[in-house]
Amino acid sequence: MDSLVLSSLGHTWILDLDGTIVRHNGHKLDGNDTPLPGALEFLKNIPDADMVVFITSRTTEYKQVTERFLTEQGIRYDHIIYNAPFGERILVNDRKPSGLVTALAVNVQRDRFEGLHIEIDEGL
Template identity: 65%
Template sequence: MNKLILSTLAHTWILDLDGTIVKHNGYKLDGTDTLLEGAKEFLEDIPEKDMIVFLTSRTDEYKNKTINFLNENKIRYDHIIFNAPYGERILVNDDKPSGLHMSIGINKKRDEKLCINIEEDSML
């Protein structure tokens, strides 16, 4: 399990959709999406003050189907970016003068349980 100790500031979560939150290509293979084990609970643990942005390589052809699935399953999000390239996703950010690192990257195995424990530390 990955353990994240974060500041009490509001955060921006940038999450891939397929293989991270839902079964990879399930919308094509099974005709519908399936939430991965632990994904709904993980998303529900993200504080309300935080922003959730989904990235996906899904084309606009699947936009309505994807949004309907998320809404039907009461998955909170602020933005979804479709048509993202298949390659690596690179996050670049600056550190605060206090030394607080302002970017974090986590890789997980495709379609495995999403297991990240989120804790906030007011000393950060």
């Protein structure tokens, strides 16, 4: 079980969809998305004040079906970026003068989202 230990400051979550939150290409193979075990529970534990951004290689052709699925599942989000390249996603951010690391990355095994928990450390 892994924990993300975060400060009590606001956060921006940048999350992939296929293979991370839902079954990879399930919207094409099955005709609908299927949440991965543990993903919905994880998303519900993201603090309400945080920003949630999904990034996906899905084309805007799937915009309506994707957003309908997220709404039906009660998954909140602030933005969705479509048409992202298939390669690496790189996040670059500055380190706070206090030493707080402001860019984190977590790679999960495709189609397995389990054992990742959020922990807020008021001391950070």
